[in-house]
Amino acid sequence: MKIDTMIRHFREAYRGVRRNAWMSFAAISAVAVTLFIFGIFLVFAFNIRYMTHELDKQVAIRASLVPQLTPQQQDELLKNIKALPKVKEAKLVPKEQGLKIMKEAWGEDGEEFFAGLEGDKNPFPDVIEVQPKDPQQTEELAKELDNFPNGIERVDYGEAVTDRLLNFSGWVRNVVLIFGLGLATLAAFLISNTIKLTIIARRQEIEIMRLVGASNWFIRWPFFIEGAFIGVVGAIVPTTLVLVLYQAALTSLGAGEQYAILKLMPMLSLGINVSLSIFALGAAIGMLGSMISVRRFLKI
Amino acid sequence: MIEMHDVWKVYDNGVEALRGINVKIDRGEFVYIVGPSGAGKSTFIKLMYREEKPTHGVVLINGVNVKRVRDWKIPHVRRKIGVVFQDFKLLNMTAYDNVAFALEAIETPRRKIRPRVEEVLELVGLSDRMFAYPSQLSGGEQQRVAIARAIVNNPSFLIADEPTGNLDPENSWDIMYLLEEINKRGTTIVMATHNKEIVNTLRQRVIAIEQGIIVRDEEGGEYGYED
Ligand SMILES: Nc1ncnc2c1ncn2[C@@H]1O[C@H](COP(=O)(O)OP(=O)(O)OP(=O)(O)O)[C@@H](O)[C@H]1O
Ligand SMILES: [Mg+2]
Numbered sequence: 001m002k003i004d005t006m007i008r009h010f011r012e013a014y015r016g017v018r019r020n021a022w023m024s025f026a027a028i029s030a031v032a033v034t035l036f037i038f039g040i041f042l043v044f045a046f047n048i049r050y051m052t053h054e055l056d057k058q059v060a061i062r063a064s065l066v067p068q069l070t071p072q073q074q075d076e077l078l079k080n081i082k083a084l085p086k087v088k089e090a091k092l093v094p095k096e097q098g099l100k101i102m103k104e105a106w107g108e109d110g111e112e113f114f115a116g117l118e119g120d121k122n123p124f125p126d127v128i129e130v131q132p133k134d135p136q137q138t139e140e141l142a143k144e145l146d147n148f149p150n151g152i153e154r155v156d157y158g159e160a161v162t163d164r165l166l167n168f169s170g171w172v173r174n175v176v177l178i179f180g181l182g183l184a185t186l187a188a189f190l191i192s193n194t195i196k197l198t199i200i201a202r203r204q205e206i207e208i209m210r211l212v213g214a215s216n217w218f219i220r221w222p223f224f225i226e227g228a229f230i231g232v233v234g235a236i237v238p239t240t241l242v243l244v245l246y247q248a249a250l251t252s253l254g255a256g257e258q259y260a261i262l263k264l265m266p267m268l269s270l271g272i273n274v275s276l277s278i279f280a281l282g283a284a285i286g287m288l289g290s291m292i293s294v295r296r297f298l299k300i
Numbered sequence: 301m302i303e304m305h306d307v308w309k310v311y312d313n314g315v316e317a318l319r320g321i322n323v324k325i326d327r328g329e330f331v332y333i334v335g336p337s338g339a340g341k342s343t344f345i346k347l348m349y350r351e352e353k354p355t356h357g358v359v360l361i362n363g364v365n366v367k368r369v370r371d372w373k374i375p376h377v378r379r380k381i382g383v384v385f386q387d388f389k390l391l392n393m394t395a396y397d398n399v400a401f402a403l404e405a406i407e408t409p410r411r412k413i414r415p416r417v418e419e420v421l422e423l424v425g426l427s428d429r430m431f432a433y434p435s436q437l438s439g440g441e442q443q444r445v446a447i448a449r450a451i452v453n454n455p456s457f458l459i460a461d462e463p464t465g466n467l468d469p470e471n472s473w474d475i476m477y478l479l480e481e482i483n484k485r486g487t488t489i490v491m492a493t494h495n496k497e498i499v500n501t502l503r504q505r506v507i508a509i510e511q512g513i514i515v516r517d518e519e520g521g522e523y524g525y526e527d
Contacts, residue, residue, distance in 0.1 A: 004410050204391055205401075211349070211389075212453065213379035214405035216372055 013225035016198035023194040024230055030190045031234025031285055034183040035278050039242035041176045042274050050265040061142050061157040064125040069151055077151045078128055086141045088133040098124035125153065184285055191227050191289025198226060199297045220298065224290045231286025235279045243271055301327055302348060307357035309343050317343040319512035325490060330483045332499050333492040334523055335509040341492040344509060345461045348490065349381045350374055379406060382450030382458045386465035388442045390434040395426055395445045402449045420448040424478060440471030444478065451482060458482060460491040476502055499523035
């Protein structure tokens, strides 16, 4: 496409937005609300993926033991595990220690929070932590442990933890996605409506363009640009808002960095990923809106 | 060259506007299309610039079958054909901009637009009214802007549907002299008209259509109706 032509298309698109200022504003607002919700969702999605990766890096297998085991039986089990060829290291973490670690992790409030859980009431299981020689073999090794004749109640490793993380987020994700898609459709229709107004306002120009032999795309482009423009402008506020909120979340959660599970994605990489996604989504919604109108109302 | 072979046009409502048209219009000709109201003249014109497709038969523009042309190529067919209407169809911008609009729409390089627009506006005699809006121009002047827009791209054909229909006799004659001039420069002209005086004075080939059929086709013929 020639530069002159492109400049012209942008100018025409801008004229269209100006002419339907109020409709455009309504459409931009609808896009903004939609993209804000998508933005929040994206923050969670990107973080869950990030955490998954982080967890995968520090995989250790945690084998929870059945409560009835005697100390001798536990030692026997530990010895057997250590004897496995895939095992690099294995150590017993008694439930008292598990409680202690938890208390420390919660800081000052920990003592109060977990008070009265010592001794028989301790809800934590005794655990054998196993480090595989090769992280690639984590899954296989976990299965092997799970199939141990007796003594082991359950086996957790990085993958399982993240699986549960993802499972938990599954229904939230579906609700947000369905809600978001509904909103996106609504926004696309609002955009298509403003484009329709532009097409109607321009019907004489369009007729003349056809008559003198303007190519179909020459006639269509300004409407697509107008839709994309509305989508992209609608992305500005939600992007800013989401990033500001995320920065605030990072700052206020900074104190809790010791929980590995809450290790959030750093601002820079999240910012780039989320902004690009929101802007692309905005443009896509805009183009979709234009497409609806161009197909229905622009007879070429 | 425009050719039609056994062309039928049946509108969606079942009206048979054209019923077996056979015609051949050569390069450089000037042709009047005459006939009673509702005879099918406008339909004939619309088939030529591919506003309507023939229901049956073949329309050839410079040897190209317009029915077979892919949708995205139709604009290129239209660039060979300028069209003028009874109601001018000017946009609410200056005479200059109306003409330039046609060149911009086909992506003419910018530096070529101004000289060409000024040239055609001079040809139609509007050099001094270039920056007037349609509302500031007389009917005759508006039609001249429309003609300038139709020929600015040097089309092979200029097709006009009652170009003098909205004009008083004096302005009508001015428009006719202009069309004659354009024809002399090599553009083929096809013009549907109800103007008896013009057809009988500026003698050209006359094609008479009645109820969708060509009933007469003679070089230098008369108008032949009493309205
Ligand atoms: N778009 C359309 N849909 C249905 N019928 C149409 C359409 N256009 C024209 N017709 C019908 O086709 C017939 C021919 O119409 P057309 O406009 O070609 O006549 P015409 O010779 O140009 O008449 P006039 O001299 O009044 O302009 C008429 O009966 C008209 O009602
Ligand atoms: Mg007519």
